[in-house]
Amino acid sequence: MTHPDRPVSIHAVARNYPNGALIGEHCHIDGQFIHATAGVMEIRAAHRMWLIPPQRALWIPPRVPHGLRARGAVSLRTLYIAQDDASGVSDAPRGFVVPPLLRQLILQALEPCMRRDLQRQRHLNAVLMDELRALVPDALSLAVPSDPRLARACADILARPDDEHRIERLAHESGASVRTLTRLAQDELGCPLSIWRQQARILSSIPMLIAGKQVTFVAHSMGYETPGAYSAMFKRMMGVQPHLYRQSPEPNDLPRAEDDAEAVPQHPSVLPSDF
Known part of the structure; x- marks a missing residue:
């Protein structure tokens, strides 16, 4: 209080x-x-x-x-x-x-x-x-599943956001039936796996935008056929066009920060089991 x-x-x-x-x-x-x-x-x-x-x-x-x-x-x-x-x-x-x-x-x-x-x-x-x-x-945030079969499917989507990721293949590679994977997605993600994949692709594109990559390049890297399709989905989920989202009017004279020696450098993979 x-x-x-x-x-x-x-x-x-x-x-x-x-x-x-x-x-x-x-x-x-x-x-x-x-x-x-x-x-x-x-x-x-x-x-x-x-x-x-x-x-x-x-x-x-x-x-x-x-x-x-x-x-x-x-x-x-x-x-x-x-x-x-x-x-x-x-x-x-x-x-x-x-x-x-x-x-x-x-x-x-x-x-x-x-x-x-x-x-x-x-x-x-x-x-x-x-x-x-x-x-x-x-x-925007992504639900992180706890079931190992669904976790494997989600990790595959995050590792390859440009892939079509048909649910039949995801189910086969995760060791679950299509019906089971569909049920798990609804229970743990709160939405169909196809919707989670759309969210994952938009979320995965943010680091590329912040790094200054062109919207056309980002769209194709995320598996969209056209920049327009990517921009429309991005605006639908984030409320702003991708080229505007990355703008950050930060001041140049920032206070000096300490380098953290306790952080462990690793390859920036994104797997639900990492944390």
Whole structure:
């Protein structure tokens, strides 16, 4: 429970991770607002997966296990919010668009001078919490299955998003019948496997867009026959055209971050069993 007369406790941290760096599953006593000023984060928590580019962030409530993989070199900016204050954000992991004001507040929280001026720090923390509570969830995520047969089928889709992935072949290679795989998808993914595949293709295209690849190249890499078909599906799921999604008006004078020596560089594969 948040007490209005008690200062909000927020600790800001900046770190850099190389492409492919992996932070295994772990959890924190505090809530965690994860934002990156560069690179794409693949984050898994609560049986779901998010790919978070610089314009967005992910909220992880206290004590929720999660893991992170860097898709490209990632400059991470994180707010750790004390458990008593975190209840005002969300009780489940949520993705958000990060508006310009909140981006600037996060960067301000990282300035060394804030640690020396407790009164300014308290004022800033109060404004940060107001902004966090006002955010509207807006990020596509994928359900991560637990059944090993469905997990194999989903891993195949993620590994080869440009493939047609007929359900008969997926069922055969996963060791399940078509009927069983269809039932598992509905039970664990909450939708037919064909819909999950559409979501997976759009989600998998985000790192390519952020890396500056042309929409035509991305569309063909994801198995779409035309850029128009890809753009239409992207806008339907993400609410914006792909060439606009990747725009990120970040400032150039970012606070220096520490390179994280604990992250384990690995090949950036995306398998549901990785975390």
